[in-house]
Amino acid sequence: MAVYNSFFRWNVTNPTPTFSWFSNYAEVFHAPLFWLVLRNNLIYSFTTIPISMAFALFLAILINQKMGPIRSFYRGSLFYPTMIPMVAAAMLWVWIFNPGLGIFNYYLGFLGFPKIEWLYDMRYALLAIIIMSIWKNFGYYMLIFLAGLQSIPNDYYEAASIEGASAWNQFRYITFPMLAPATLFVFVVAIISSFQVFDQVFIMTQGGPGDRTNVLVFYIYQHAFRFWDLGMGSTLTTLFIIGLLFAIWLVFRVIGKRVYYEV
């Protein structure tokens, strides 16, 4: 449907859809804003994905250690951000980032940082969204890593310790390769969710200031439901889906073959 509609000029000034070949597509690629939005989204993806994955893996290994009943407390509190709805979390973070009252500036103040207008400063708004999203997403990845870690039989580590593998070597030669299926899964999920980022932008910044936090889905939303340019919205959606499928295909192509399944 979206693909079909993307070939029509269909907006407030043209309420009757008229077939217009690839004119929508040409317009997309000629709009400077599109490139800014794409850039924003790529920055967002390339920061949130590695940081939240590394963070999740690190914490998963940490709470997988033997530490008695306190473990479930940690596990619960680290998973907590994942359980609350994104909209509620975003509202929460609007307050956390509040320049005058927010705890973020409050704590940064202790470290000697000046007060930052997180969500209203063109330089920092995207960073604020990134920080919030990492906080929100890593718990889910951590849970998958944790499940992966727990499925690695202890024998492997015992055999390795007899053979003289240090903690780092055990991670490198056993944990990491045996966690590869979980890592691949997390990676794909993280890519998809990083391109689907919307709620927190909608609640916290509405894409502003100066479109510095405008990301792909929000851009589509603006075209389709703010400007009522349904032809353009369809075009962007089509491009979005194609781009995402390509990215995932590339991931499986490059990494998928090196992942060793089965224990």
Added chain:
Amino acid sequence: MYLGKGGEFTLPTLFLSERIMAEVVLKNLSKRFGDVVAVNSVDLSIEDKEFMVLVGPSGCGKSTVLRLVAGLENPTEGEIYIGEKLVNEVLPKDRDIAMVFQNYALYPHMSAYENMGFGLKLKKIDKKEIERRVNEAAEILGIKPLLKRKPKELSGGERQRVAVGRAIVRKPVVFLFDEPLSNLDAKLRVQMRFEIRKLHEQVKTTIIYVTHDQIEAMTMGDRIVVMKDGLIQQVGKPLELYKRPQNVFVGGFIGSPSMNFLEGEIIEENFKSFFVKGKFKIPLPDRLTRGLEKVTHKRWTLGVRPEDILLKNHQEGENFDARIDVVEPVGAETLLNVSADSNYLVVKISETHEFKPGQSVHLSFNQEHLHLFDENGERVG
């Protein structure tokens, strides 16, 4: 493909170099997990080049002893010596041991070759040397064509060989085997039993081998340690254990089918001792009762192996009436479950005599091989 097949076998250089004496001595060794005592004051001395088997039912502490020797567990009390060196505080990797795990613990993402060379690679040993050692071990184990395969592509027996290969390339002074054959099917188990035994003949290294299978223990060990509830029950050569079990547990555990036990009393008549249980009144040879004081008014257990019960079709000498309940032919021999009032016994006969359930027979006991245990289950005589 199989180890040593064909007979002519040149001892590989792998095992000729710098052999260190490696007796393993455990002194007053204990391990507790919370309230559970897994190993209870074990004293054991395993000689250099000895094939020592630890056997017992599950939960008896045999695997824990092995893991203590490997350094995978820390003892609660006691000392462990490998080659005269106290190793309590020595890391597993520095104990000069190699371990073969029950489920092999082969890394699934590495080929057989990489698995075998992994420890050497970590030790930063020269690639050429690794290649030489792995190939040599593969040659011995007959797995050379399989080196490129991943564990998934190997059968159970082949994985077992790779796991053994991984152990031998490291030239350890002690090999530890933790129930290595229990995941194999019966036929392969018999074959691997032979092969590991043969390997020991070649590498002449101290081996500590844990199993729950008493047949494995009997056929493989130079000596056997029987354990139960964290305690050593008896240490000895296989036939010693079979012929002179120290207590009821060892008597019942070693040997298949197991020893028959009768609980009863000893009475004396005309200066002769008899073991009495129901209708049974079994004369006891002097060797069992000699030196026993106050044999009466106590509970005794008489142990008799299935092959030491003789069956007769007709009344002859000292014997007892019994009835055959079940007949189990196992090929060369036949097992009979017989009952005489409240006594149930298993009898092993080697004749191909046709016995039928319900048939009446006469039993007598081989005086030479009766075992007598006191009320604590300890051997007497």
